[in-house]
Amino acid sequence: MAGWLAKERIVAPPGFNRWLVPPAALAIHLSIGMAYGLSVFWLPLSRAIGITAPAAGDWKVSTLGWTFSLGIVFLGLSAAAFGRWLEREGPRKAGVAAAFCWGGGFAIGALAVHLHNIWLLYLGLGIIGGCGLGLGYISPVSTLIKWFPDRRGMATGMAIMGFGGGAMIGSPLANILMNHFKTATSVGVRETFLTMGAIYFVAMLAGAFGYRLPPPGWQPAGWAPPQQANVMITARQVHVSEAWRTPQFWLLWTVLCMNVSAGIGVINMASPMLQEVFGGRLIAAAGALKDLSDAQKVQVATIGAGFAALLSLFNIAGRFFWASLSDYLGRKRTYFVFFALGFVLYALAPTAGAAGTVPLFVAIFCIILTMYGGGFATIPAYLADMFGVVHVGAIHGRLLTAWSTAGVLGPVLVNYIREYQIGRGVPPAQAYTTTMYILAALLVVGFFANLMVRPVAERYFMSDVQLAEERRKAHEGGAAR
Amino acid sequence: MTRRTGWLVAALAWALVGIPLCWGVYKTLQTAVKLFR
Numbered sequence: 001m002a003g004w005l006a007k008e009r010i011v012a013p014p015g016f017n018r019w020l021v022p023p024a025a026l027a028i029h030l031s032i033g034m035a036y037g038l039s040v041f042w043l044p045l046s047r048a049i050g051i052t053a054p055a056a057g058d059w060k061v062s063t064l065g066w067t068f069s070l071g072i073v074f075l076g077l078s079a080a081a082f083g084r085w086l087e088r089e090g091p092r093k094a095g096v097a098a099a100f101c102w103g104g105g106f107a108i109g110a111l112a113v114h115l116h117n118i119w120l121l122y123l124g125l126g127i128i129g130g131c132g133l134g135l136g137y138i139s140p141v142s143t144l145i146k147w148f149p150d151r152r153g154m155a156t157g158m159a160i161m162g163f164g165g166g167a168m169i170g171s172p173l174a175n176i177l178m179n180h181f182k183t184a185t186s187v188g189v190r191e192t193f194l195t196m197g198a199i200y201f202v203a204m205l206a207g208a209f210g211y212r213l214p215p216p217g218w219q220p221a222g223w224a225p226p227q228q229a230n231v232m233i234t235a236r237q238v239h240v241s242e243a244w245r246t247p248q249f250w251l252l253w254t255v256l257c258m259n260v261s262a263g264i265g266v267i268n269m270a271s272p273m274l275q276e277v278f279g280g281r282l283i284a285a286a287g288a289l290k291d292l293s294d295a296q297k298v299q300v301a302t303i304g305a306g307f308a309a310l311l312s313l314f315n316i317a318g319r320f321f322w323a324s325l326s327d328y329l330g331r332k333r334t335y336f337v338f339f340a341l342g343f344v345l346y347a348l349a350p351t352a353g354a355a356g357t358v359p360l361f362v363a364i365f366c367i368i369l370t371m372y373g374g375g376f377a378t379i380p381a382y383l384a385d386m387f388g389v390v391h392v393g394a395i396h397g398r399l400l401t402a403w404s405t406a407g408v409l410g411p412v413l414v415n416y417i418r419e420y421q422i423g424r425g426v427p428p429a430q431a432y433t434t435t436m437y438i439l440a441a442l443l444v445v446g447f448f449a450n451l452m453v454r455p456v457a458e459r460y461f462m463s464d465v466q467l468a469e470e471r472r473k474a475h476e477g478g479a480a481r
Numbered sequence: 482m483t484r485r486t487g488w489l490v491a492a493l494a495w496a497l498v499g500i501p502l503c504w505g506v507y508k509t510l511q512t513a514v515k516l517f518r
Binding site: 016020030313 | 484487488490491494495497499501502504506508509512513514515517
């Protein structure tokens with residue numbers, strides 16, 4: 001078994017089709033992307049004892065929500081901690097470990113539901129599952145960049161698009177399974193966890209065993225590295241333990257953190273903002289949301305759910321679109337667009353709401369969501385451009401702590417600013433305006449951080465001797481690629 | 482693996498991930514159209 005997982009065993013034979021690697025990466029990312037869809041379980045689990053309605057001893061939805069938060073925190077921590085190990089041992093071993101953690105996390109989650117133990121749920125789906133998220137997320141990054149030196153952005157964009165799309169498959173599947181398994185004495189979550197855990201385990205193993213590394217010195221047929229040097233794309237290599245000492249690492253950390261914080265903030269408030277700002281106008285009725293009847297509120301909430309679904313589509317489309325475009329535009333210019341256009345759109349959204357133009361309001365949020373997804377998908381290629389490809393997976397892993405930080409910063413900013421304003425008597429529909437302006441200010445910080453990114457200083461690059469030693473440790477041979 | 486077989490395997494691999502993804506997009510679109518009704 002260990003031999004099958006070894007890095008030496010997964011070097012591709014001559015004539016290998018590199019287009020086999022992205023679906024392997026997608027199989028893993030589509031599986032772990034269900035992290036975004038875990039909330040589909042919270043409502044049924046909140047009546048796991050009472051079955052039809054919450055009973056004494058049932059978990060609260062807010063208590064269950066911590067599972068997702070733990071998962072995202074451990075995604076960042078495990079990606080940072082195991083990135084170096086991934087580069088040494090190869091993507092297949094990391095993918096298999098991710099399959100055990102994510103599939104196993106669901107199995108432990110099923111046991112937690114059976115025993116009705118919330119701490120076991122946190123341990124299984126939150127901590128162990130979160131480690132699976134981190135390992136799975138970074139597992140294909142450096143492999144894809146090595147296979148697609150001509151289209152780094154597009155290659156990583158395809159995989160990271162899968163992470164955005166995982167909940168689109170997982171959430172409806174979970175609903176189908178819960179309806180299938182539910183009985184008079186069970187809400188069906190335990191059996192659904194076991195089934196989905198098994199599906200994800202098999203899909204992720206298939207993905208991991210599909211990973212192949214290019215042979216030393218491999219280049220796509222008919223392609224040669226550009227002769228005209230681009231100062232923003234290095235041909236040299238920075239060691240992961242040196243990368244985090246560079247200003248470039250922390251500037252890119254800030255770029256990702258600000259883009260994701262603002263995006264998570266918007267995701268949290270887009271649907272309620274649409275409902276509260278437009279109220280009855282969404283269903284051609286007069287009055288604000290609070291003045292509507294219960295039936296009308298349900299209609300408005302349905303439209304809000306449709307808006308959230310539309311945003312998720314633009315989120316995944318943006319991952320592929322922007323990351324692919326960055327291959328032509330350049331990474332720095334792509335983030336320049338994210339922050340400059342993003343600032344305008346964030347600042348314009350309250351005006352579109354006040355003007356009562358639903359199509360403009362919806363269009364603004366859709367474009368914002370493409371740039372949120374695009375920020376995730378373009379960052380691995382940006383890192384490869386700045387630090388080289390040898391340790392890019394590990395460096396990306398460390399950079400993902402910015403995501404964990406943003407996962408706390410974004411929602412906290414949105415919720416506290418809103419509560420503070422409503423506490424001071426600002427009407428709910430208007431309370432969003434200041435929040436959007438503050439999120440736009442985060443983009444200004446990101447804009448300047450991106451503007452300050454310059455090529456990495458000479459002293460941080462590995463010497464030829466160091467590089468040869470690193471390649472020996474990583475069981476690689478041959479020339480730099 | 483011949484060149485032709487390589488492309489067939491690649492098409493199969495893409496179908497294995499593409500079909501569930503298309504189903505997920507379709508289900509999401511079913512929800513999203515409620516915004517325009």
